[in-house]
Amino acid sequence: MQEILDASAPSDWRVPDPKNTLYLDLDSGQVVIELAPAFAPAHVANIRAMAKNGYWNGMSINRSQDNFVVQWGDPAEEDKDRKPMGRGTKPKLPAEFARKSDGLPFDRLPDADGWAPQVGFSNGFPAGRDPATNTAWMAHCYGAVGAGRDVAADSSNATELYVVTGQSPRQLDRNITLVGRVIKGMELLSVLPRGTGPLGFYEQPSQRTPIRSVRLAADVPKKDRVAIEVLRTDTPLFTDLVESRRNRRDEWYKHMAGHIDLCNVPLPTRAPPPKPVKPATAPKSKAKPKTKKR
């Protein structure tokens, strides 16, 4: 895989839109989430507004259930003294479990999947698709971020967000609104001590992990934004990368699987390579200027 990445061109990578990039800051470091307005426009709009309002600042991660999810939000969520969502938010949102697949980019995997008629990637998000119903939806792979809800399908308002930290719970696909995925810092969430209450909620407030802030990258001064690029999923290089993982050809492997699961496909990120620096004086070499520097 590394060989393939080393051979990548700048055009094989993309920079997530700051309007769709969320920073979750913990004492242990920063988690970066890419939001998916193509799948959950109403939830993403609420998340953007709540981040601007500082809604989650000072709240906590209240749940960590082994081999399943972590979840954050207002611990007083059920009470009447819960924190107001603030300006620009909607108290009630539609369920955004799936959308029309017409018009949605979809880089399909040829591999069989038990949960969906077709699987692939849409702008880098693992997704399922059903041509029979013209629908597509994000898939609950490791790192998927979703909006907790009650029994009613339209009972999520994006105040409570969860992240998948265990074996892909694909039974949740089309049952709950996913809003994006973690692109950096998963290891800060996956190691959180498991809660011992029902569903992995912490029994003592002191066991919760404090949230310093949740901010939209677009609301953060440019100099303070995280420099990160994500590998595109709509390129021949990505197809090669998937094949290199589907059938491992290195010496260690004795049996080629001939298959890869949607949630086993790596989605590499990187710090952008440094820009070439122009020397202060005219170079003596005849090297051509790089026209595609980033």
Add this chain to the structure above:
Amino acid sequence: MQEILDASAPSDWRVPDPKNTLYLDLDSGQVVIELAPAFAPAHVANIRAMAKNGYWNGMSINRSQDNFVVQWGDPAEEDKDRKPMGRGTKPKLPAEFARKSDGLPFDRLPDADGWAPQVGFSNGFPAGRDPATNTAWMAHCYGAVGAGRDVAADSSNATELYVVTGQSPRQLDRNITLVGRVIKGMELLSVLPRGTGPLGFYEQPSQRTPIRSVRLAADVPKKDRVAIEVLRTDTPLFTDLVESRRNRRDEWYKHMAGHIDLCNVPLPTRAPPPKPVKPATAPKSKAKPKTKKR
């Protein structure tokens, strides 16, 4: 699912054989592993001997790679001053990647799988099977325990053991010897800080997690053994349980998946229910004795 378990009979449960039960004791608590001699007899024999010799006592967990595995063994494994495996062990073992499926119990799932022609459970272990080649193998689900190896297929000797802590890396199936699975205490392994060296190895010895001891239950006095029962996978009750997870019928679910992945099937354990105690004198109340209390 809880309703189904509540209706279980004692015969739906089994007690793991102490000869096939390994205790991994950490400062944070105890991990219990069930060994699978039906799949890896030579590796399990070495593990039993090494546990008796106290081979791993005082060693450490040296690796934690996010969304993949933790691994323990002798940090000096590559060096000439590595610890001897001791009495009753074999320095070299055959690869035990798969075995003949003839004669092996196999509780087959009807669900499709991309990695194996058939999947199911063999004495409680998630497994794949290929009738065309008359082979069966354990599957790399969450909690699977395997024996690290070098490039040569027969280079594992069971000194280095790993546990799957992430999305099921089924590409390893039939490529490495699995020796069993964790039946208790996964949450002690899954939260270990991720190592920052290559492959998730810790860069500093101080970051490793010390191992107090690794013992075979059969070598531990009966009074000190863990009382644990595992749900059988060869019963109608288990079939019902799987179906209750394949198609969730509670109010919360709006879309029934119609599928379950091998590695999403829960494998419940419990502390054995207390034996019914005969009252010393006849009870005065007319309350019915609770025969199934837990």
